[in-house]
Amino acid sequence: MSERTTSSSWAMGIVKALEMDGLDCRALFKQLGLDFEALDDPDARFPQDSMTRLWQRAVELSGNPAIGLNMGKVVRPASFHVAGYALMSSRTLVEGFQRLVRYQRIIAESADLSFRPLEGGYGLILTVHGDHLPPTRQSAEASLACALALCSWLTGRTLRPVKVLFQGAEPSDLAPYQRAFPAPLVFGAPYDALIFERADMEAPLPTANEAMAQLHDRFAGEYLARFSESRVTHKARQVLCRLLPQGEPKRDVVAQALHLSQRTLQRRLQEEGTSFQSLLEDTRRELAEQYLAQAGMTLLEIAYLLGFADPSNFFRAFRRWFDTTPGEYRARLASQPEPVSGARTPGYTARTP
Known part of the structure; x- marks a missing residue:
């Protein structure tokens, strides 16, 4: 069964945040059936629902609904796996956040992250999804606190957003939020977001290093490729590409090629956010774009x-x-x-598959 997962790097950040409130995370992991030692393995991953249960239990035990904000106090580039180092070596925060969006699935698969120009500034916009359990507000708030703290860590100064948006309702105690975010706070928003001044995002970073940025891009790309190859969506797409020249592939033939039943194939694709028909359509559309760029191929050949x-x-x-x-x-x-x-498109969006 395919589940959304979270990197051990991000899970370690959560653990440090919870320990700040005096929680025994080793005992918590044992209660939730999680391997605490796996936190030391950079390639280990934890189920998204387990992280949701971890946040829920932490709020119950600590009595602190703002516990997610603690993550902003412990964040370092390493919290973001290789994506954090790619961000750190970028020329500006604009370039860094573009990389963060591109590699966000390495950190955790539970969110849609986008970074886009807005009037007079930029927005880092986050929508957290659950897997089988609905997400906690602590998860989103931890992400926002981390992103802002990382900005200050990289620039060497306190960065003040234009405003901070939260999907959650306004809490009874605003003080922790006011300490974590030196900016106007908006609750009950359609998404969670940090809105920044343009000048702050476009200023050169003291940590910039073009050679290291390229190296981290390569590492991150290789990790994503390995990560994607384990997913049924990726494997089914490869089978479709192989079968399409023989005619429209049937679901039972693709399932057989993957050594799955039709029902299991459909369920696994659904768990990864797609369906057989959608995957077939997407694969054809992407191949059509590639083929049409080849001047020597006729439209008839492409159709077949x-x-x-x-x-x-x-x-x-x-x-x-x-x-x-x-x-x-x-x-x-x-x-x-x-x-x-070096030209770039104006908007960047990463979506979980």
């Missing part, structure tokens, strides 16, 4: 390589995907200038 017995079905699907015809799409590709080296 994508498993469409009738080219008119390919044209209809393509118009549904891109709101244009394959020919028009290819012409637009051919007319585009080469991208400028």
Whole structure:
């Protein structure tokens, strides 16, 4: 059964935060059936639901609903696994947060994270998801406190956000929040977010190191690749790519190739946030983009390589995907200038699969 997971680096940060309130985390881990020694293994991962239970139990035992904010006091780049070091070696916080978004799944799979320009500033926007259990507000609040503390740690000065947004209702005791976030606080918001001044995000970082940034990018990319390969979505996509030139693949054939029953395949895909039909559609769409960039391939060849017995079905699907015809799409590709080296798109979003 595939579950969303959290890195041991992030779990260690949670442990340090809970120990600040005097909790015995070794005993807590034992109660929850978790391996406390695995915290020392950088490649170990813990189920998301177990982290949810850990936060719930911590609030019960400590009587402190703001306990998540403690994580801001213990955060270091290492808390974010290799993504933290990639952020630290970035030229600016803008570049660093773009990396954090790109590699966020390494830290924990339980959130959608995005970093985007807003009027006069930037927003780091977080939406935490549960797995089988709904997420706790402590989890989101810990993430925001960590992100802000990391900014101050990297810049060497106290960074003051324009405002801080919380999905949770306003707590009865605001004091811990006011200490953790030197900014206007908004509760009951549609998402959790830190809103920053543009100048703070674009200032050069004293920790910047381009050579190290590239090295950490490589390590993070390799980790993500290993991580993705263990997921059924990734394996099913590989099978689809292999079978598509023979015609539209059937679910039972893909399940058989993966040594799973159809029902198990469908359930595992659902647990990873997709379905067989959605995966087939996504795979075809991505391959269509790749094939159309190859000038030597005809539209007829592309239709058959994508498993469409009738080219008119390919044209209809393509118009549904891109709101244009394959020919028009290819012409637009051919007319585009080469991208400028280092150019970046304005918005960055990481989504859990």
